[in-house]
Amino acid sequence: xxxxxxxxxxxxxxxxxxxxxxxxxxxxxxxxxxxxxxxxxxxxxxxxxxxxxxxxxxxxxxxxxxxxxxxxxxxxxxxxxxxxxxxxxxxxxxxxxxxxxxxxxxxxxxxxxxxxxxxxxxxxxxxxxxxxxxxxxxxxxxxxxxxxxxxxxxxxxxxxxxxxxxxxxxxxxxxxxxxxxxxxxxxxxxxxxxxxxxxxxxxxxxxxxxxxxxxxxxxxxxxxxxxxxxxxxxxxxxxxxxxxxxxxxxxxxxxxxxxxxxxxxxxxxxxxxxxxxxxxxxxxxxxxxxxxxxxxxxxxxxxxxxxxxxxxxxxxxxxxxxxxxxxxxxxxxxxxxxxxxxxxxxxxxxxxxxxxxxxxxxxxxxxxxxxxxxxxxxxxxxxxxxxxxxxxxxxxx
Numbered sequence: 576x577x578x579x580x581x582x583x584x585x586x587x588x589x590x591x592x593x594x595x596x597x598x599x600x601x602x603x604x605x606x607x608x609x610x611x612x613x614x615x616x617x618x619x620x621x622x623x624x625x626x627x628x629x630x631x632x633x634x635x636x637x638x639x640x641x642x643x644x645x646x647x648x649x650x651x652x653x654x655x656x657x658x659x660x661x662x663x664x665x666x667x668x669x670x671x672x673x674x675x676x677x678x679x680x681x682x683x684x685x686x687x688x689x690x691x692x693x694x695x696x697x698x699x700x701x702x703x704x705x706x707x708x709x710x711x712x713x714x715x716x717x718x719x720x721x722x723x724x725x726x727x728x729x730x731x732x733x734x735x736x737x738x739x740x741x742x743x744x745x746x747x748x749x750x751x752x753x754x755x756x757x758x759x760x761x762x763x764x765x766x767x768x769x770x771x772x773x774x775x776x777x778x779x780x781x782x783x784x785x786x787x788x789x790x791x792x793x794x795x796x797x798x799x800x801x802x803x804x805x806x807x808x809x810x811x812x813x814x815x816x817x818x819x820x821x822x823x824x825x826x827x828x829x830x831x832x833x834x835x836x837x838x839x840x841x842x843x844x845x846x847x848x849x850x851x852x853x854x855x856x857x858x859x860x861x862x863x864x865x866x867x868x869x870x871x872x873x874x875x876x877x878x879x880x881x882x883x884x885x886x887x888x889x890x891x892x893x894x895x896x897x898x899x900x901x902x903x904x905x906x907x908x909x910x911x912x913x914x915x916x917x918x919x920x921x922x923x924x925x926x927x928x929x930x931x932x933x934x935x936x937x938x939x940x941x942x943x944x945x946x947x948x949x950x951x952x953x954x955x956x957x958x959x960x961x962x963x964x965x966x967x968x969x970x971x972x
Contacts, residue, residue: 592905595865599909599945602858604916606941607933608924609851615931616844620837624677625770625780627714628834630802633675634814635828637795643824645791652822653789656798657706659821663813665806668711673704673789675797676713676782677836680775686783687759688747695747701772703784710738710784712799713770720754720765723786735785736764740772743781761785774840795828807832844928862945863952870902870956902953903946910942 638644643652653671660669674681682703687696703709707724710717718741727735737760744753744766753763760783769780789796798818802810815827831839838845917938924930 595862595869595905596909596912598858598862598865599906599949600912600916602855602862603910603913603938603941603945604920605851605858606855606944607913607917607938608920608930609848609855610941611921611933611937612844612848612851612924612928612930615929616841616848619841619844622771624833624837625715625768626676626833627801628677628837629832630804630807631713631833632800632802632807632811632814632830633833633836634798634800634818634830635675635795636798636818637792637826637828638822639824639826643822644793646788649792650788653706655821656818657708659817660798660800660814663806663810663817665803665810667801667803668708669798669800670706670709670712671789672706672709672797672799673792674701675799675833675836676701677771677833677840678773679840680773683773683776684760684783686743686747689757689759692759697743697746697777697781699773699775699777700743700781700783701776703782704787704789705784707786709786709799710767712801714801715770716768718766718768719752720763722765722767726786726788735761735787737761738765738767738784738786739763740769740780740782741766742769742778743783746778746781771837847924847928859945859948863948866902866905866949866952867956870898870953898956899950899953902949906946906949907942910938910945913942913945914938 638649638652642648657669657671660666681701683699684702685696685698686700706726707722710722720738722738723736737758739747739753744763747753747758748756748763753766756763767784770782771779772782773779800810800814811830811832814830818825818827917933921930921933925932
């Protein structure tokens with residue numbers, strides 16, 4: 576059957592055809608974006624973090640009294656907490672920090688080479704104030720320089736040297752060692768291997784660390800504990816009670832592994848991908864049912880025409896292909912509309928969540944899936960239509 580005759584046949588059922596086109600377009604748009612979001616979320620969950628996520632615990636806590644949130648009582652509280660955690664069997668290292676890694680946002684600042692500010696200025700770099708054992712607690716590898724061993728107070732007279740991650744050091748000081756060089760904030764003491772800092776930072780592997788006392792913790796602070804693999808869960812269970820025994824004036828917000836923290840970081844994307852996936856599956860099922868109903872009803876109405884064609888010598892295979900061709904054309908037209916709808920939906924989703932732009936092959940792949948599903952749904956009605964005999968059809972004349 577020619578394309579002209581196929582279009583003419585579809586135009587005889589304008590309303591039904593239009594509704595089916597809209598349904599197919601929306602199905603493709605949902606399916607494309609749900610697959611894109613699911614793939615993107617999977618890639619984020621599998622991206623390297625530079626950390627032993629399952630065996631590093633983070634405790635987020637805050638003193639409930641004002642005096643304990645500032646020096647000098649804060650320093651005493653932190654030392655008592657660190658000493659108590661070290662007594663637990665299976666603890667390899669423990670440190671305090673103003674914030675933990677693997678998070679969405681937090682304390683940030685810019686950094687640049689004072690001799691080349693225009694080119695090297697990097698904004699939104701996670702800034703950590705930590706105890707000396709921070710690097711052991713995260714299992715970070717020292718690449719060059721020497722890690723600070725004592726907490727130097729941050730004031731106007733003494734500038735505590737900082738530690739940079741490898742990628743940040745290479746960005747600020749390309750093609751040379753960063754150790755001993757000045758930044759706008761402090762000199763560089765050492766460079767360590769990259770680790771996941773903030774997902775909302777300029778680059779999630781850019782981090783700057785200073786070994787210094789915490790001056791105030793009105794917003795809370797974190798304890799980071801590196802554990803033996805076999806002891807992680809047991810230590811997690813003991814930590815809340817242990818920390819409250821050290822000082823009862825403590826609010827423990829949560830105790831999580833960094834793996835759990837990493838998964839929670841992308842739970843919105845994962846939840847939305849799941850929701851869109853369920854909706855896409857339902858829409859695909861409805862589209863198949865609609866295609867089946869449309870093809871079945873159309874085949875019943877065309878029994879007389881099919882019978883005449885059979886009497887004139889048309890084969891069953893030709894009749895079968897003609898009926899499928901109408902549904903294939905409908906699917907192709909719906910897929911073309913669906914690509915436009917997918918682009919619109921992609922832009923709408925990208926305005927509220929982090930979502931990559933559509934590539935060329937994903938709509939093509941989904942269109943192929945849609946074509947196969949419609950073919951499966953309309954195969955039986957088309958098969959029934961081929962069983963119409965010329966004699967039976969001509970009796971209705």
